[in-house]
Each structure stands twice: as structure tokens, then as C-alpha cells.
Amino acid sequence: MIAVDRGRYTCMVDDEPLTAMRARELGRKSVVVGDRVGLVGDVSGSTGSLARIVRIEERSSVLRRTADDDDTTAEGRLERVVVANADQLVIVSALADPPPRTGFIDRCLVAAYDAGIVPLLCLTKADLAGPAEVLGYYAELDLPHVLTEPDGDLSALREVLAGRVSVMVGHSGVGKSTLVNRLVPDADRAVGVVSAVGKGRHTSTSAVALRLPSKEASWIIDTPGVRSFGLALVSAESLLHGFPDLVEGTVDCPPNCEHTETDPECALPAWVTAGHADVRRLESYRRLLASRSGGDGLEGPDRG
Numbered sequence: 048m049i050a051v052d053r054g055r056y057t058c059m060v061d062d063e064p065l066t067a068m069r070a071r072e073l074g075r076k077s078v079v080v081g082d083r084v085g086l087v088g089d090v091s092g093s094t095g096s097l098a099r100i101v102r103i104e105e106r107s108s109v110l111r112r113t114a115d116d117d118d119t120t121a122e123g124r125l126e127r128v129v130v131a132n133a134d135q136l137v138i139v140s141a142l143a144d145p146p147p148r149t150g151f152i153d154r155c156l157v158a159a160y161d162a163g164i165v166p167l168l169c170l171t172k173a174d175l176a177g178p179a180e181v182l183g184y185y186a187e188l189d190l191p192h193v194l195t196e197p198d199g200d201l202s203a204l205r206e207v208l209a210g211r212v213s214v215m216v217g218h219s220g221v222g223k224s225t226l227v228n229r230l231v232p233d234a235d236r237a238v239g240v241v242s243a244v245g246k247g248r249h250t251s252t253s254a255v256a257l258r259l260p261s262k263e264a265s266w267i268i269d270t271p272g273v274r275s276f277g278l279a280l281v282s283a284e285s286l287l288h289g290f291p292d293l294v295e296g297t298v299d300c301p302p303n304c305e306h307t308e309t310d311p312e313c314a315l316p317a318w319v320t321a322g323h324a325d326v327r328r329l330e331s332y333r334r335l336l337a338s339r340s341g342g343d344g345l346e347g348p349d350r351g
């Protein structure tokens with residue numbers, strides 16, 4: 048399933064888009080972009096009656112989020128599946144205009160590790176600023192990255208997208224649409240698929256999958272409605288997976304240590320002070336932890 052709009056689901060059947068609706072049998076199960084589904088009814092699209100989605104295949108990965116951390120309503124605490132079956136999270140960040148926010152990138156990394164999909168850092172606007180500072184911050188991580196600029200070569204990016212289902216996230220203005228339009232020259236046609244069932248892509252807030260013109264089946268999923276990843280339901284332990292460079296420093300922590308400022312026996316501060324990791328990484332971890340539990344970690348320039 049590649050797009051959903053007002054109860055109409057666009058599914059690819061034999062490389063052709065087909066509009067379908069959900070069948071009652073699905074109950075309350077939500078069908079999300081990336082789902083592989085079973086269809087019944089008119090799957091040729093010739094009779095004018097819509098095919099129905101009767102089954103959702105088991106998902107190989109689930110990218111989820113809660114609403115933003117400061118949304119403490121019951122609705123805001125609800126977990127949503129953003130995309131199913133993706134295998135790569137492309138975190139798009141501009142090197143300038145707007146400046147990179149490592150807090151946001153860290154938040155995305157946690158979401159990627161939590162979903163079990165690999166992260167890729169895509170640094171745009173390399174014509175405006177260099178990547179040294181951002182890459183320095185992530186020096187201890189095996190974090191693959193690509194740089195892009197307006198008329199530059201996109202082959203490095205194309206290469207890491209090849210054969211994969213990649214989800215793209217990033218703040219407004221970092222250059223996601225620019226990249227998609229360059230990667231998928233006939234994006235308009237693909238957008239047309241969505242428009243045909245309702246509103247156009249630019250007003251849509253749900254994810255849309257676009258097929259890249261390449262030999263292998265490669266998809267890029269744009270998530271215009273996802274500005275960030277609320278992590279309310281991610282445990283402290285899982286949160287730490289987004290900070291693999293800090294894990295070694297926790298071996299001497301007491302059991303159940305969440306590594307907050309108020310954990311007196313936490314071994315991390317001393318380990319970081321000894322030079323084993325960048326102190327900003329510990330600060331970022333603690334900020335995410337605090338934001339997650341509704342604390343005051345939301346302020347500051349690095350708020351995700």
C-alpha cells in the first residue's frame with residue numbers, strides 16, 4: 048500500500064496503482080503505507096467497484112511514534128504506526144538554513160533503532176556550510192551519511208537507496224521535496240496517483256511511497272505529516288540504543304539505572320568526563336529522556 052487518503056488506499060498490483068478500501072474483516076487494524084495487503088474483489092479495476100483489503104501481511108519493521116512530547120492528551124499519548132516494512136530511515140538535515148539540530152537527529156536515531164531499521168544521515172545544502180561539526184558530533188557512531196547540494200551528483204544517495212524501502216524525515220525547509228523531485232523525475236505522475244483519490248501531496252499529511260526509477264525495486268516514503276518522533280512509549284533502555292557510543296559507559300551503573308542527573312550512582316558522567324565520549328551526547332540523551340517523561344527537557348535549541 049503506497050498512499051492513503053480519506054479511506055481510499057492506493058495499492059500497487061502488478062506495478063499498477065489500484066484504489067481499494069478496507070474490508071470490515073480488518074476490524075480496527077490500521078493499514079499503513081508500506082503494508083503488504085491481501086485484496087479481494089475487483090483487482091483489475093475494470094468494473095468500477097472498489098477492491099477490498101482483507102488482510103495485512105506480517106510486518107518486517109514498524110516505524111512508530113506518539114504525538115509530540117508536549118501533547119499530553121490521551122490522544123497525544125496514542126502510538127501511531129507511521130510506516131510498515133521500511134528498511135532505512137533517511138534523516139534529512141540541512142547544514143545551514145535551517146541549521147542542523149542534533150537533538151532532532153538523535154531523536155530520529157532512537158526511532159530507527161527502536162524500529163529495527165538502519166539510519167542514514169542525509170546532509171543537504173552542502174553548498175552553504177561544511178559537515179565537520181555535525182559529523183564530529185557523531186564521530187563515535189557508525190552512522191552512514193551522504194552530502195547533497197543543488198546541482199551536485201546524487202549518485203551516492205541513489206546508491207544507498209537502491210533496492211531498499213527508505214523513509215524520509217526532516218524538518219520543514221531542509222530540502223526534502225527538492226530531493227524527491229530530483230530522485231523521482233516523474234514524481235508528478237506518482238503524485239497524480241494520490242491526487243486522483245483526493246487532495247494533492249502538498250496538503251496531505253500522511254505518508255506517500257514513491258518508486259525510484261532504478262533496476263532494483265527502490266521506494267522512498269515521504270512523510271509530510273511527521274515533523275518529529277514522540278518517544279513517549281520508548282523505554283529508557285531502548286532510548287540508550289540510539290546512543291551506542293554511551294553504552295559502554297553504563298556497565299558499572301546499578302541495575303535499573305536510567306542514567307538521569309538524579310541517579311546518584313550513575314557511572315556515565317565520570318566515564319564521559321574521563322574523555323570516553325562527547326559530553327553533548329550525554330546531555331542529548333538526558334534531554335530526550337526528560338522530554339519523554341513529560342519533564343522540562345523541551346526547551347533549548349536542540350528540541351527535536
Ligand SMILES: Nc1nc2c(ncn2[C@@H]2O[C@H](COP(=O)(O)OP(=O)(O)OP(=O)(O)O)[C@@H](O)[C@H]2O)c(=O)[nH]1
Nearest residue numbers: 171172173195196197218219220221222223224225
Ligand atoms: N542552497 C541550497 N538550497 C536548497 C538545497 N536544497 C533545497 N534548497 C532550498 O531550500 C528551500 C526548501 O526546500 P524544500 O525542498 O521545499 O524543503 P522541504 O524539506 O521539502 O520543506 P517542506 O516542504 O516545508 O517540508 C527551497 O527554497 C529550496 O530551493 C540545497 O542543497 N542548497
Ligand SMILES: [Zn+2]
Nearest residue numbers: 300304306313
Ligand atoms: Zn547510569
